[in-house]
Every structure is written in C-alpha cells, then in structure tokens.
Amino acid sequence: MSFVKSLAAGMAVAASLIAPQAGAASTFFPTAPLPFELVNLRTTVDSCAFNPDTVQVVNTGTAIQVRMRDNNCLVPGTPKQVDIRLGAFPVGLYSVEVAQGSFENVVVTERLQFSVIPRSTIFVAPPIPFPLTDYTGAWWNPSQPGWGVLIHQSPLDAVFAAVFDYVEGPNAAPTWVTLQSGRWKSASTWEGRTIRTTGNPVTAQDLGEAYLQFDVPPPEGAAPGTKWAIVTHRLPNGSTVGRYITRMP
Template identity: 35%
Template sequence: MPSLSLIARAAAAAFAGLSFSAFAVPQIVPAEPVALERLHLRLTVDDCVFDKDTVGVELRERTLRVHHRSRQCIVPGAPEVVDILLGALPAGDYAAELVDDASGAASERIAFRVSAIARTLQFPGTPFPVADYSGLWAASAEPGWGLSLHQGAYSTLFGALLVFDRVNQPQWYTLQAGRWITATRWTGSLVRSEGSPWSSAVYVPDATHYLVVGSASLDFRMAPGQEDKATLSYTIEGQNVTKTIVRAPLR
C-alpha cells in the first residue's frame, strides 16, 4: 500500500497539470486564421484533471474566456490534446484565456490576430460569397439522398452528392474544381470516384479512378419565405436534373 507521502506527491503532481504550459504551449488553430474562419484553442492537458464536460466559452470585448472546472485526481492522468471551438471571428486582434472556475483565475493567455482576406482590386471584381453554405442539403420530399457541402475560409466549395443509380444502387459523386459566378451562384465539375471496396483488407491505390461525368451548379439566392433553400442543377452522362434543396437545421 503506498505511503501517505507518496499519495501527497502524486496529488501535487496532478494539480500541477493545471498549468497546461507544462505539457505544451497553447495554440490557436489554424495558426494564421483569416476572417470568419472556424477557430479552435488547442491545449495539451492532463486527461484526469481536465474535465471536458465543464468547458464553456464567452466573449468579453476581444477576449475569449474558456471556462472549465478541474477534477481532483490522486494520480496524474495521461497527456491529451484537446481542441476547443472558439467560433468564427471578423478581422482584428484578440486574446484567449483559460479560466479555472474554481479559482476564477486565468492560468493561460494567448494573443492572436485574425487577418482580413485580401481581395483582388479589379473591375469587374472576382465574385465571392457573403455567407457560409456548408451543411447537409436535400430535397425535403425525397428522403434517401443528399448533398454534403463544405465551404472553406477562402470560399472554396466542395460537395459530396449521395444518390442512387438507375438500378437503385447507391452512388456518390463530388462537386469540385468550381468557381463563384456571383455571390450566390457556384458552378463546377461533377466527378465520379471508384476504388478499393470498403471491406478490402488492403487498400489498392492503383484501383482508384476519377472521372468527370458532368457539371453541377448551385444557386443560393433566397426570396422572402424561401430561406435556407437553394437550387441544385447537375448533368450526369447527359441526363439533366434540377431540384430545390433545403439545408437541414442541425443544431
């Protein structure tokens, strides 16, 4: 049975885990964020002391205070990397603080800058969206298929179209290599991918093939009463399809 002095030393070491810089310096991810890009505070923590279920974030002026409540651990836990979502911020200078609710003190503080995205000064200008259209989209009256969209910080759009073929077998295509025609209209290529089956014990890179089978366009213009709806048009092997799609309200 361990002595009381050994237990005391172990407890002291565990509480030392509250100083997260002992493991690694806190980081803002991505390291050079741009306006309205999703940001995370990355910490290396003691997985016993740090209780992720107690984490909360608040904004005070330009300081994001990350609250948490530590657990009391007799034996130190293992190091764990934790990403905490801070949000998407406009350009400017900010700071993030890690605050233990038990003491109310900030144990760590990191300053960072969110840069504005440089736009080309030309006429006519290059169109770019003023909203983020990421999400899961589908036709509300046609369950079973969907379009998963992901929009990057620099307005790059990538989509995965999950549909069925003429014999009701599932197929998926990707929307890529496109550009914004206006602030609400995007057009690009539709690509079919083939490769090793998911059940294969060994992935064979040479079995992967990409084939442009058509084109796709998305129109996100909204009229009053038609919020969160868009028009999807695509062509696969000469077959034209146009649908009204709705973004799923995942909250």
C-alpha cells in the first residue's frame, strides 16, 4: 500500500513539473506570414511527454486546432522547442487552439491568433514604358539600297542596333555605328546613344544621341500594308541623319 502511495505521489510531482512547460506561450513562424506562405506553430514541449506521431492539425475555415497526446512519463524531460506545421493560408485572421490529452478527453491549454497579410505592391509613378511588340530584325529602305539596320530586342526589352552605312561626299566610305545604352520613352520610341567602335586596341566613341521611332506613318509612295520606323543617329562627321526604314520580310 505504501508503494502505491509513493508511486502516486511521484506521478503527482512529475505532473506538476510538466504542467508549466505545457502552458508556455507559443508563437508563430513566420510572425507575419504572406499569402500561402507556410505557417508553423513554434511551441515549447517536454522532450519526454511530447510525441510527434500523435500530433493532429484540424483546420475548419479560419479555426485551427492542434491536438497533442502526451506520453506518460514518471520523470519530466528537458524542455525543447518544436515547430508544428499548420499549413498555408490566404489573407485573413486565423484562431488557433492548442489542445492536449487523449483524443476522447481533449483539454484546450492555449488560444492564439495570427494574421496573413497581403503582399506589398511597389507603385512606380509614372509607370515605366515598355514596347508592346518585338522589333527584332533586319530593317532597310528599299528605295535607298546600300545601308540598313540590324535591331535586337532582348527578352527584357533592351535594344542593341547596328547601322551599316556610308558617308556621302568627297570622302565617301562605308561606316558602322551601334545604337545602345538607351531606354524606352514610350511603347514605340526608344532613345539611346550612337557609338562608333574603332582601332586595335578597341576604342568606343560616343557620337551623340540616337532614336528609334516605330509604327510611324509611312513615307509617300510606300507600299500599302507595310509598317515603317524612323532611325535617327549621328554620323562620324558630326552630322545627324534621320531616315525611314521597314523590316525585311
């Protein structure tokens, strides 16, 4: 009889030691979850009594209950911190109950709440312009053979163009310049720099501004149904030239 009393007293002492740990305040991780980001309940448990195989998470709308059935321990284990996955949720306010005991006799030991907040939106004013189509291709003017423009538009809408041209006059000679280092001023107008590259070692000379204006009205006498652009750039002799171009079929 004395053994039974001693055993009961020992279990009572063990229970009194475990109880404060079970009531330790729990938190959520992350503390401010975004929509459909995984949410965990971070709580402190008794390393002996806690059995992860018995943990159940019951989700009913915005109400969540975490049920845990402890092991029977005569001597309390050391406290440890565990994360219990609750799930991923849309924007809203959610209530969480932490319950312990057998599944037939569940006792709620803690009630908490967390909010899923909307993602922040970066507003750029005014909006950054971007083209609505890809202008990549070989461009020329059928009525002015002997020169043309190769345009490359990257997936991020950066533009690099090579102009193979010639300088008219007594010192006429073929020349190449590139149009680069620019940005879109509108959905159909790009502005950049005219760069001439020469020499060995290679040197780059900034000749001045450059423009590509797409979807402009066609020049007089143009074939119906063709789309036109105007390329404007600087020449090595310092002059500025602007001409109509259309994409080769």
